Amino acid sequence: MSVITVALNIRQIHWAWLFSILSSGMYAAVFFNTRLYGDMGLQFVFILVSVWGWFNWLRGDDSHERLQVTRLNALGRWNSLGMTVLAFVLLAWFLKSYTDTDVPYADGFLTAGSLLGQILLSRKKLENWHVWIIVDVLYVGLYVYKGLMLTALLYAIFVIMAIMGLRAWSKTCPQ
DSSP: OHHHHHHHHHTTOTTHHHHHHHHHHHHHHHHHHTTOHHHHHHHHHHHHHHHHHHHHHHHOSTTSOOOOOBOOOHHHHHHHHHHHHHHHHHHHHHHHHHSOOSOHHHHHHHHHHHHHHHHHHHTTBTHHHHHHHHHHHHHHHHHHHTTOHHHHHHHHHHHHHHHHHHHHHHHHSOO
C-alpha cells in the first residue's frame, strides 16, 4: 500500500493521501512490535498530516488555485533545518529517557526527518524528495539492524521511487 502512496505522490494524485492514512495505521502496529516507538508515534502524526495534505492538495493555495510544485526559499530551508534538529533532540531525549528502545538516536533522527519530509510533501515542496532520499537510505540500515528485512527492502524501493519523484517534480517546478 505504501508503494501505491509514493507512486500516486510522484504523479501528484490526491488519492495518495488515502493510501498514506491506511498504510500508516498498519505500520504503527509493526513498529510497536519491534519497539521502534518513534516510528510508531510518527505513523499517528502521518495520519494527521495526511489528512492535512489531502486537504491542501484538494483546496489548493490561499487563492484556492491548485498547489504547484515549488521550492523552499532560504528562510524556509533554515526553518526546516532548525525545526528538524529541535524535533530530533526532543525525540531522542524522550525515547532514551522514557522507552526501552535500543536505538533512540537513530529512531529520533529518522522520525524527525520523516516528519519534515511529510510536511514538505503536503505543501508540494520539491525538497521533500531530497529529504525522503536521505531518510529512506538511513531507514534501510536501521531496518536491517532490527531484522525487518522486508521493510528494509521496501525502503530500498522507496529510495528509487524518491529519486523518480525528484526527477518528475523537477520538471514541473519553476527554477
